[in-house]
Amino acid sequence: MVKIDLSKTDITDANTRIRDYGRAGEDVEIINPDARHNIGVGLVDPINVKVSGSAGYFCGGLSDGAHYEIEHNAGWAVGDNIYSGSVVVGGNAGAIAGVAIRGAEIVVRGNMGSRAGQVMKAGTLCCGGNAAFMAGYMMYGGRIIILGDGAAKVGQDMSAGEIFVGGKIESLGNDTMIVDMDAAERDEIMEFLERYKMNYNGDFTKVINAGKKLRYANQEPRARPQPFFVSSNSSNYWNAKVQEDIWIKGEVGRYRIRGYGASKPVPHLNDIAFIKDVNAQHYKPEELEDINLKTTVGGRYGAKPLSLSMPVMIAPMSFGALSRSVKIALARASRLSGISENTGEGGMLDEQREEADQLIFQCLSGRLGWNVKDMQRADAIEIYISQGAKPGLGGQLMAKKVTPELAAIRGIPVGIDLRSPSRHPDVLGADDLVIKVEEFREATMHKVPLGIKMGAGRVNDDIKIAYKDGFDFVELDGLQGSTGAASTEVLENVGIPTLSAVQEAIDGLKEIDAGDDMDLVMMGGIKDGVDVVKMLALGADCTSVGTSAIIAGGCIACMQCHVGTCPVGIATQDKEHEARYDIDLQSQNIHRYFESLRWQIASITKALGYDDVHKVSRDDLVALTPEAADITGLPLLSEHPAWHQPEMGLEVLDRKAG
Amino acid sequence: MCGIAGVLYKQAGTHEIGKTLIDMLDGCQHRGPDSTGFALYGEDSDQLQLRFIVPTEETARKKATDNIATLLARHDATIKSEQSVGCSYQIAVDFDGDLLAFTKDIEEHAKLVSVGHTLDIIKDDGTAHEVDDIYHVGRVTGTHGIGHVRLATESAVRPEAAHPFWATGFEDIAIVHNGQITNYWKMRRRLARRGYTFHTDNDSELVAVYLADKLKQGETLDNVLETAIADLDGTFSFLVSTPNEIGYAKDNLAAKPMVLFETDDMIAIASEEVSLNRLFPGQSINSTEPAPGTFQTWSRST
Ligand code: SF4
Numbered sequence: 001m002v003k004i005d006l007s008k009t010d011i012t013d014a015n016t017r018i019r020d021y022g023r024a025g026e027d028v029e030i031i032n033p034d035a036r037h038n039i040g041v042g043l044v045d046p047i048n049v050k051v052s053g054s055a056g057y058f059c060g061g062l063s064d065g066a067h068y069e070i071e072h073n074a075g076w077a078v079g080d081n082i083y084s085g086s087v088v089v090g091g092n093a094g095a096i097a098g099v100a101i102r103g104a105e106i107v108v109r110g111n112m113g114s115r116a117g118q119v120m121k122a123g124t125l126c127c128g129g130n131a132a133f134m135a136g137y138m139m140y141g142g143r144i145i146i147l148g149d150g151a152a153k154v155g156q157d158m159s160a161g162e163i164f165v166g167g168k169i170e171s172l173g174n175d176t177m178i179v180d181m182d183a184a185e186r187d188e189i190m191e192f193l194e195r196y197k198m199n200y201n202g203d204f205t206k207v208i209n210a211g212k213k214l215r216y217a218n219q220e221p222r223a224r225p226q227p228f229f230v231s232s233n234s235s236n237y238w239n240a241k242v243q244e245d246i247w248i249k250g251e252v253g254r255y256r257i258r259g260y261g262a263s264k265p266v267p268h269l270n271d272i273a274f275i276k277d278v279n280a281q282h283y284k285p286e287e288l289e290d291i292n293l294k295t296t297v298g299g300r301y302g303a304k305p306l307s308l309s310m311p312v313m314i315a316p317m318s319f320g321a322l323s324r325s326v327k328i329a330l331a332r333a334s335r336l337s338g339i340s341e342n343t344g345e346g347g348m349l350d351e352q353r354e355e356a357d358q359l360i361f362q363c364l365s366g367r368l369g370w371n372v373k374d375m376q377r378a379d380a381i382e383i384y385i386s387q388g389a390k391p392g393l394g395g396q397l398m399a400k401k402v403t404p405e406l407a408a409i410r411g412i413p414v415g416i417d418l419r420s421p422s423r424h425p426d427v428l429g430a431d432d433l434v435i436k437v438e439e440f441r442e443a444t445m446h447k448v449p450l451g452i453k454m455g456a457g458r459v460n461d462d463i464k465i466a467y468k469d470g471f472d473f474v475e476l477d478g479l480q481g482s483t484g485a486a487s488t489e490v491l492e493n494v495g496i497p498t499l500s501a502v503q504e505a506i507d508g509l510k511e512i513d514a515g516d517d518m519d520l521v522m523m524g525g526i527k528d529g530v531d532v533v534k535m536l537a538l539g540a541d542c543t544s545v546g547t548s549a550i551i552a553g554g555c556i557a558c559m560q561c562h563v564g565t566c567p568v569g570i571a572t573q574d575k576e577h578e579a580r581y582d583i584d585l586q587s588q589n590i591h592r593y594f595e596s597l598r599w600q601i602a603s604i605t606k607a608l609g610y611d612d613v614h615k616v617s618r619d620d621l622v623a624l625t626p627e628a629a630d631i632t633g634l635p636l637l638s639e640h641p642a643w644h645q646p647e648m649g650l651e652v653l654d655r656k657a658g
Numbered sequence: 659m660c661g662i663a664g665v666l667y668k669q670a671g672t673h674e675i676g677k678t679l680i681d682m683l684d685g686c687q688h689r690g691p692d693s694t695g696f697a698l699y700g701e702d703s704d705q706l707q708l709r710f711i712v713p714t715e716e717t718a719r720k721k722a723t724d725n726i727a728t729l730l731a732r733h734d735a736t737i738k739s740e741q742s743v744g745c746s747y748q749i750a751v752d753f754d755g756d757l758l759a760f761t762k763d764i765e766e767h768a769k770l771v772s773v774g775h776t777l778d779i780i781k782d783d784g785t786a787h788e789v790d791d792i793y794h795v796g797r798v799t800g801t802h803g804i805g806h807v808r809l810a811t812e813s814a815v816r817p818e819a820a821h822p823f824w825a826t827g828f829e830d831i832a833i834v835h836n837g838q839i840t841n842y843w844k845m846r847r848r849l850a851r852r853g854y855t856f857h858t859d860n861d862s863e864l865v866a867v868y869l870a871d872k873l874k875q876g877e878t879l880d881n882v883l884e885t886a887i888a889d890l891d892g893t894f895s896f897l898v899s900t901p902n903e904i905g906y907a908k909d910n911l912a913a914k915p916m917v918l919f920e921t922d923d924m925i926a927i928a929s930e931e932v933s934l935n936r937l938f939p940g941q942s943i944n945s946t947e948p949a950p951g952t953f954q955t956w957s958r959s960t
Binding site for chain 1: 661692893911930931949
């Protein structure tokens, strides 16, 4: 066994050495750990790691197959997301021990802190002492064995799995019940305890989900398809959309859920235009090829940045909300156009990984489909905090889409109305996020860019936190961003428009002299290359398109994505519906749409007089409405000096460019 | 957006509280790189110690200190000693009038950050070691103290927005807080109606005033912390210090971390064990994590 002294080695070097020893099959002892964070994170070889002392946050986290023995205490989130392997903690463990595990065995000989086993999917979490508040919070599977007492709300909002409590239970959580356990179960537990040399002869109380809240009582009915251009018409009350909404509420008696984003008029990129004398520009089409559109994202701290052929990415959309076929088509189109694809929530598909040259892997609060191996084969990682369509809410996937295949990759029970948690178990503030960022860097050997996805709310504050917490890039999503399912109250009314978001972000970063090393990727209602150039001129470094890519690939915008029976096989997990989707055809359509963006971006850049799209600036823009001027600080057209000097030959180059 | 730490040595005497808190805060500086602050309880002085934040530029500083001198004269407080260091101006005064009225008037015209006979609050932009380089916190001895590291989201990082906060109007009481009080405005209005003024929108200032107001009514620190958990909504872990005690309170959701370690001689509390372990390098310590919705206090021998 080799020794690594943490009083002399920093954690990144130590983890690199642990991984090297792992590959060589050599066991490791960590001395002088002194409760430092992220010990042994990201190890994927089955060696033994002994921590002689106490460990800090995330010890043994994001690993697969290794065995950790911590002599004394462990901090928050010991064994975070372990796939297989084990962690034994000799003393006490802090909050969220065994968070999001997918099959490991975690044994805490002392007590464990709050929310132990939060969003765990499989495996065993065992505690010799007492478990604090909300043990098994939102767990999706696996078992928790507590030999001592369980504090308040045992099993709060659990979907599946079992919790066995030897001592007293202070109170049960929502939607749980106590059931008898059979002899076989007891034998299995006894075998487990014996294996870990834990003495216990008493009885257990078995707690499981009571199944009353796993599904909505009333399913969302299938509504008459009502395209968004009808439903967002200019009469904003007592229109067909409102009428239908009231009928449906009368039927289901609760808030409504639907797909797509806000469908009401808000100030947007249409309200600003390019101000330029376009007549002065004469150029040949082949000159467009010389315009630089290349964009890199995520190089702030020396990780290998994403290298995009133009300032466009595909927005994060999950396998779950979308069918497997669509994820493959998007991945292929991203490769053909030299841009990046994003997994969204719910895990990485092998076919998607193969098709995409550059793939961003997204980590959400439910840690559904999250694992170290896919992290290590991703080209970038993105921590999702929220999204423009539903800031503050977790993902929603209606039961129809939670098929056995989908449930398996996410590690959840089949056929529940999945409501992902709205908060990360281990990120309850900017201060905890710093340590999470460090854990992810350790798990990916500091080689993979790390981004954060945020819905636009208090952007001015949030962007500063993102900068200070050390992210390489931010994907910032305005109110217009879409989703597979969310309540309409939030879709339509929470968050700020993309135009306000980009301005607040730019202002916020300027206020802390952030410079431009953290890349800003703007999304939410980007429909074409014109919007892309406007966004860059406003100060973004890149953009991201979701809805428009889906429409290019066959979506008819009926806004029924939540139902799970998408007429064109996009927003569905139903094999019959999915069969309607032609991957070859649609990936080409999406690719061609991306190429139209490329042409627009290049020709506008050229028309504005630049050889590089990253040279466009606010000086090229003018606001067409007082609102847009107010939001962006751009001059209002009627007050622009050029407006009063017709001899300048002013033209407003707007959508005509397309 | 921060990390907190506190230490109390149970026996009266001169313990290296400055050095101890620097070590602990350095251990969790990752939680808040922008500013660092200390509330230190040293020797009991006959005079009232005041610390102000003043501009560093010379003419502006002169103007500020002159202004402070005028204010003090207005309240018959005589300056016995004065010292300028970093962004602060520290004075000792003879004063025996109504402290609440006195500080209320002064705070309207100057940035007063510490008031007490034993308490001294030192806070500035930068890390624990950077603040120590300017203010020599490491040389301070005493029995107890609390400290804080902060990640700021406002435009400019300003020393006066750093923690700890003193309880406006009450001497020798300080607080550090990690979390967010969600019924801030409701509680603030309630206290404002009782005559208190607030100088920041920071929820930690509110907690300090809330606690001090209750203490002034003669309640014990234990009682005060118990009612605080019931009255304050949100996610929080905070530490409070008085001339002889320190205590903690933790919200009902346990969303903010806190660990503590007690020996016969001392008690240390921090956001993360890594800070506690700084005091015992190479050893494992038997730390505990307080349960949600709990509080506890410790006092030094007097
Ligand atoms: S066509 Fe499919 S993806 Fe498009 S809006 Fe309708 S259900 Fe959603």
